[in-house]
Amino acid sequence: MPFIPTPIQDLFIFEPKVFEDNRGYFFEAYNEQVFKAGGIDIKFVQDNQSKSSYGVIRGLHYQQDPFAQTKLVRVLQGKILDVAIDIRKGSPYFGKSFSIELSADNKRQLLVPAGFAHGFSVLSDTAVVLYKCDRFYNKESEGGIRFDDPSLGIDWGIPKGEELVSEKDLLLPFLNECHNNFEFRK
Structure with a gap:
């Protein structure tokens, strides 16, 4: 199966089957039937793409319910450290991060x-990131957590002082001050 569970429930790595030969490679980046066979029934409605340079840290972002998004994140060019944090109230994994x-x-x-x-940090000279979302962007439901929250202890792989973070992301609260309406469901 192409889905690899992580230590946090409901968070999965998707490893597509890649066909390589002397011409290059081919793979299905997304196939609804493969996802359904893996127990993941999601209808994606929006693709987002960004290009960033080395040291950029984007995040940590989310949208409140009923606009909360499931994302399928991949890199088209370069290399990133991708980070997800469980912020569902009542989750045994609350506040745990996976990168x-x-x-x-x-x-x-x-x-x-x-x-x-x-969120993610860019580890190569540049990176182009594409992610599919199952809900449309909704500005009023935006939320976030500051990237350098000491309670999270995330090593972004970028030396201190070389991080490039937006003004908006620098104003985000720490986890213990952030507002969200997510509930853990077994």
Whole structure:
């Protein structure tokens, strides 16, 4: 099965089957039937793409219910450290983070369900990131957690002082001050 469970319930790594030969490679980045066979029945409605340079940290972002998004994140060019944090109230994993290196070379993807904050740092000179979302963007429901919250202890892989973070993300609260309406469901 192409879905690899992580230590946090409902968070999965998707590893597509890649066909390589002397011409290059081919793989299905997303196939609804493969996802349904893996127990993941999601209708994606929006694709987002960003290009960032080395040291950029984007996140940690989420949207409140009823606009909460499940995201399928992959890298088209370069390499990132992708990070997800469980922020579902009542979850045995609340406040736990998971990080994974996603790259154009390894072709891995991270399925980040609603109820998680998400962000990434760029580890290569540049990176182009594409993520599919199952809900449309809704500005009024935006939320976030500051990337350097000491309670999370995330090592973004970027030396201190070389981080490039937006003004908006620098104003985000720490986890213990953030507002969200996510509830853990077994």
